[in-house]
Amino acid sequence: MRPSLRLVSASLLTLGLAAGLASTVLAAETVEPASAAAGEDEVVAKVNGQPIKLSDIALADEEMGQALARLPEELRFQYLLGMLIDRRIVAQAAKDKKMQDDPMVKRREAYYDEKALRDVYWVQLMRDKVGEKAVKAYYDEHIAKAEPEVEAHAAHILVGTKAEAQKVLSEIKGGKTFEDVAKATSKDSSSQEGGDLGWFKKGDMVPEFANAVFSMKPGQVSEPVQTKFGWHVIKLIETRKSKRPTLDEAHDDIMRTLAREQGTKTIEALRKKSKIEIVGGGDGLKPQMAPAPQ
Template identity: 35%
Template structure:
C-alpha cells in the first residue's frame, strides 16, 4: 500500500481528537441513579429521602449517606414489587392524605410569597405606629401567697389602709417581695394571661381582687401605665411580615372554603372515638 494513504487515517484521527467533547449534563431531579427490574430511582427520590432523615443522620458524611439512602431505596423498590400492584386500603388513604397535605403546603407557600412586600410591611408599620407610639406598658407590683384565703385577708388589710410595699415585704412569697413586690415596666405578653388581664383591668393606684395563676394567688397593684415608644421598623419588620403572611393565608382559606361546595353528611351513631380504631383501614 502506498505510504501516502497512511496519512489520511492519521489526519482523520487528529481531527477527531481536536473536536470538542460534548459536556455531560448536570445531574438533576430526573437523573436515574438505579433501576430495579426496570423501575427507576432518581436523584430526586434520594434528595427527598435525605430531607426526611432525622438531624443526627444528616450529619453523617455525604458518601456514607448517599450509599445508605440508595441501598434503602433499592431494597424498598424490591419489596414494593414483591408486594404487587394492589395497595392496601391504609396505604392508599395515607398517600391521598400526603398528597393533599403537600399540595396544600405548596399553595400556602405561594400565597405567603406574595403577601409581604416591603411596601406592604411599610404600610402595616405606618398603620400600627404612625403616631410614634406602640402599645401600652405597665408598671405593677404584686403580693404572692399560696392560698385564696391568705390573699383575701391581705386584701382586707390593704383596703383598710395598709401600705402595699411594706405588706409585700412582710408577706409575699415571690422573689419581688423584698423589693416591695415591684415588677418594673413590662408590655403585653410578658406575664401569664391571668396576671396580665388583672393588670389591664386596673387604673393606676388600684389593687386587684385575688388573682390565681400557676404560681399561686396574687394581689396586683398597678403603679402606672404609659404608651411605649414606637419600635424601629428594622426591629419589627420580620414580625410584621409574618403577620401579613398569616393573614393572607387565612383570608385565602376563608375565600376558598366559602366558594367551595362542601357537604358534611350526617352519620348516625358515629362515635368520635372511632378515630382510634386502625382496624377499620386495615381491612
C-alpha cells in the same frame, strides 16, 4: 462541619419545597442571602447507597419541629437524621417485600401527594400576597400612626385566699417593705425578685389584674385583687409610654399577622369557589367543617 438547621431550612426554601405555613412564609423572606444563593442540597448520609440530603432533614424538621422544639439544635439535627436513616432502612425492607402496590401504601402516597401540592402552592400564594410593600403599608397604618401604649412597671404578692392577702397588706402598712413580704409570702415565681414583674402593657395581663394596675398611681399599693391565679396585692412602681418599634423591629410580627390575615381570606375564597359536600361518618352523625383557620 455539620450544617445548622437554619442552613438546612435555607436549602429547602431555595429548592422551593417549603411548607404552606405562615411561619415558613416568614422564613422565606428572612433567609440569609448567602445561604439562599448557595443552593446546595448537600448529601449528609447514605443508606445502602441511597442519599439523605439537607432538604430531607428540613422536611423532617417541618414535620417534627414542634415536638422537638426544646432540644438544642445539634441534638435536633441528630434526632432527625437518625429518624430518616431508620425510615429509609424500613422502607427499603418494605420494597424488598414488594409492598409498593399494597392498597395502604397507595392510600398514603395519595394523601401525601395532595399535602405536598397544597404546601408548595400555599407558600407561593402567600409570597405573592405578603411582601415588603404590604409590610411597610401595615407599619405605616397601624404602628407609625398609632399612639404609644402606656406600660407599667409593677410588683405583686400572690397568695391563696383573701384573708392571706389582707394579712399581707396589713404587714406592708405596718412598716415592712413590699419586697421583703413578697420574698417571704408570695407563691409566684417572682417572689425572689421581691415580686417584681418588670414592664408590661395592659393587654399582657388578665383583665382584673390589668384594670387594677392601670387605675393606680406610682408608689400606690392596691387592696386585694382576685384573679384566676389567686389573690394579689399589687404595687405600681412607675409608668411610661412604650417606645414605638422601628420597621425592622416590627417586621417579623407584621409578616406573621399579614400571613394569618391573608391565609384566612384565601382559604375562605377558595372554599366559596368549591363544591363541598359533608356526607357523614360511619356512626351516622353528620360532621361539621371547621371555620377557616386563623
